[in-house]
Amino acid sequence: MNEPGAIPAAAPLLSVRGLCKHFPVLSRGFRRPSSEWVKAVDNVNFDIAQGETLGLVGESGCGKTTTARCALRAIDPTAGEVFFRLPDGRVVDLARLSAGELKPVRRHVQMIFQDPVSSLNPRMTVRDIVGEPLVIHGLARGDELETRVAEVLARVGLKPEHRTRYPHAFSGGQRQRIGIARAIIMRPSLIVCDEATSALDVSVQAQVLDLLKELQREFRLTYLFVAHNLDVVRNFCDRVAVMRKGRIVELAPTPQIFAAPQHAYTRILLSAVPSPDPDVKMNFNVGEELAKLDAAE
């Protein structure tokens, strides 16, 4: 249990076991029979402790987003278990709950999306967007709803008068703050951040990451942080899982991933990152190295 990267000693908040998601490859023709399957997620295992941030990194198409979506049951996994510990201590398998059983659990698991434009309904005011989760779960209405929305907006650095405005009136960074407000208003224990800062400029990205860190301390949040930017992950995550072709190839504490990567793929991925230090030369040859890795498998 003390091995780095292994299951955290305390009972984990989220425990994913043997998670698989296979998509059918449809053939041509009227009935489109499928004879082949794409293994988008292929036997993935990981745990996240309460208050921890686990980074899930990899290239596009490696299955990191599909893994995150299966973990919070936004889509149904093909196989595997997703054990989630509720605030009252009960452990449920998100993968097996029925729709009715799932709804009360959902308030504890929230998501922040990559695209600050498409993830906010342009026809809804900020008040309606941020307050909607409370309405759906019947947790607040009237004055109480109004107060809680104002509180949470203030907490993410927006002004009370922003409530009546529409998403188009905000910058990318501010929109992402609206998305964060919508997630934390439910006081969830787990938040899945799917490329939450990828669309932002570096200085805005740094501000949003700082906000997420503060909120984590304040509300004891646990993050599953899906990203392709290794620079962001390095600073933000406690442990990192590197995914490739639907599998986790390496899972270790962040300093170890960056200082002493074990898997050849992790090493290639790290070498491809352009360093802002002109004396640290990046590897332009990753194409050939990846091809060699493929051939060796």
Added chain:
Amino acid sequence: MKVPFPLLEVEELRVSFFTPDLVVPAVEGVTFSIARGQTLALVGESGSGKSVTAYSILRLIQPPGRMTGGRILLRSARVGDIDIAKLEDDSDRLFEVRGGLISMIFQEPMTALSPVHTIGSQIAEAILLHRPIGKTVARELTLEMLDKVGIAPATRCYEQYPHELSGGMRQRVVIAMALVCRPELLIADEPTTALDVTIQAQILGLIKTLQREIGCSVLLITHDFGVVAQMADEVAVMQRGKIVERGEVRAVLKNPQHAYTRALLDALSSRRHPA
């Protein structure tokens, strides 16, 4: 910043956007030059005016935007000195500059590719527009260029449509199209921002190799200081339509003089908490 053998000299460039209510200045007196065979990186955040600067060089600013002043002097080895800012909108010279002497690649390759023409016909078109050669030769040159940008087999790709290719492959096609007429200057506007790091590394490597082979200069627009450090000889940092700092890459990155450059570098998380 005067460079010894400049290919491009931009002086006091000004671009504004005119709306019925107000005038929004996007570029406010930008001056820089690019030496032959060298790479200048123009770096800044969204809205800093770096793309507008690049678009002005090819006179691609559309109304309500307008260039309100400045000189864009291209010291072409092939046709001599041209002030691009003074060219008529529909002049043959401007047509020759665009795609012939100066090419551009964009962040999103589909902006430059037609979805309804084959890859091959689009690259061959670029050659036929600028060089007095026949279709057979154009086809051969196209296949040779596709091979150079690492697309194999080139004959298959020639007949394919853009939607059949991945983002990285499309960017290779766009690079082939941009460099097939051997321009003297390549403007690359965030060419790898939409790509994964491993693909980015390959595309950046490709740009470097072909730049050496053709001997062109590169104006690289980016917001990523990592890309600047690895690709450029000189860097100019833009903020709110002005260049706030410029100089040799190593000097600027190792010892930034302007507060804004320092702030941008400090925002990189690898610098915030060095491992």
